[in-house]
Amino acid sequence: MDIEGFVRRNINQKGLKNILAERILEFKDVDKRTALKLAEAVIEEVNHTLKIEKEEDKLLKEIIEFPKTEITMGEMGVGSRGAGDFFVHRKIADIVASTNTKAYITPTAQDDGGVVKTPTKKDTIYITTAIDGIHSRLSEYPFLGGFHVTRAALRDVCVMGSRPLAILSDLHLADDGDVGKLLDFTAGVAAVSELVNVPIVAGSTLRVGGDMVLGDRLVSAVGAIGVSEHPPTARKRAEPGDIILLTEGSGGGTITTTAIYHGLFDVVWETMDINFIKASEALMEANILGEIHAMTDVTNGGLRGDAHEISSTTGVGLEFYEDKIMAMINPKVLKMLKKLEIDPLGVSIDSLMIIAPESISDTIKDIIESVNVKINEIGKVTDTGKPILIGEDGETKLEPAFREAAYTKIKKVVGEATPEDFDKMKKRVEEATSKAIEKKRKVVEAIRGGR
Structure with missing residues (x-):
């Protein structure tokens, strides 16, 4: 429980000190008198911070306050590895880019x-x-x-x-x-x-x-x-005509969480391996990385999320074959996902995805299989500019939901649907991003100029 946040939200509520003391007693093994003292101290500190409204130093006031969007993390889907999360990450990258510092691969x-x-x-x-x-x-x-x-x-x-x-x-x-x-x-x-x-x-x-x-x-x-x-081996190096390879994925934190909170504890052991790192090191030892165009791990929102991000940041198209993808998911993990009606393409399965010229695809497979890690071809890079999935029902666009596939019961209650006012939400986040960049500019200028 965030008691400072509680006080800020209820600062004008009658009897706040006693209410907060009761909340503190739910967590702390202290007497009522101590709980009241703690509550009083928090309320006094928060009241001091509210005096910023009267602060004459406008820049200091601006620094202390933050640009409010009136949108919560949950509402925007931040951390839920879907369209809302990807959008906010791009806005964070915009702030980083505004520094004009140089890097070979930046957050953008x-x-x-x-x-x-x-x-x-x-x-x-x-x-x-x-x-x-x-x-x-x-x-x-x-x-x-x-x-x-x-x-x-x-x-x-x-x-x-x-x-x-x-x-x-x-x-x-x-x-x-x-x-x-x-x-x-x-x-x-x-x-x-x-x-x-x-x-x-x-x-x-x-x-x-x-x-x-x-x-x-x-x-x-x-x-x-x-x-x-x-x-x-960054995503931007992917080229039309490249082959897409995928190692077997057994999942990590997401699959472990799914297993634990559904009581399927035997699946946890399936995630406890270092196959991904073994496969990567095998490629390094073979001195073939210079010929590979791109590599990524299938994590952020599953293959749907990664395909969307690769396509949107590089401009290339991606064509995937559903049956071949399913064959590269650990059988026990896939069985669990199907049993719980969780989209295997919408959760992190922690596979290594390799994008490389067709001429070296067999060599890559031989190298990775030599360290007892399964790998197969699952698709190819095209010039269509969009990711597609070819399955039993034909061709469909492969795109992320607003949130990653719901893999716990509470996530199913929250849902995956895109909010009706998502475009308005994005606009408010963009406005807050601009304000944050402007604040940064002012502070840098003030510090460089000795205020």
């Missing part, structure tokens, strides 16, 4: 990782960075959360054609969380670190919201850094 590409290149005396080195957040429903299962988010970060480095060199961990546990969660999460991260022989080199541990958030929710992220001596 909406790729798996970012890349900078730096010349050395002998060659040019490409440095890849990536970061992923723990699956929100794995807060109660920290080892699994740490395990899968580490795999995700390393995957994002691998698909850019980089060899992972280091892992970073950022932990945020709410005030009432058991410290054991920190240790268990770290053990999950460390398990992957040991399996792939990539060291954990740095991290941070804080509380969620400090004293202002009660409860035991764990939120965290793991980052990874990698290097290569050749240009990254």
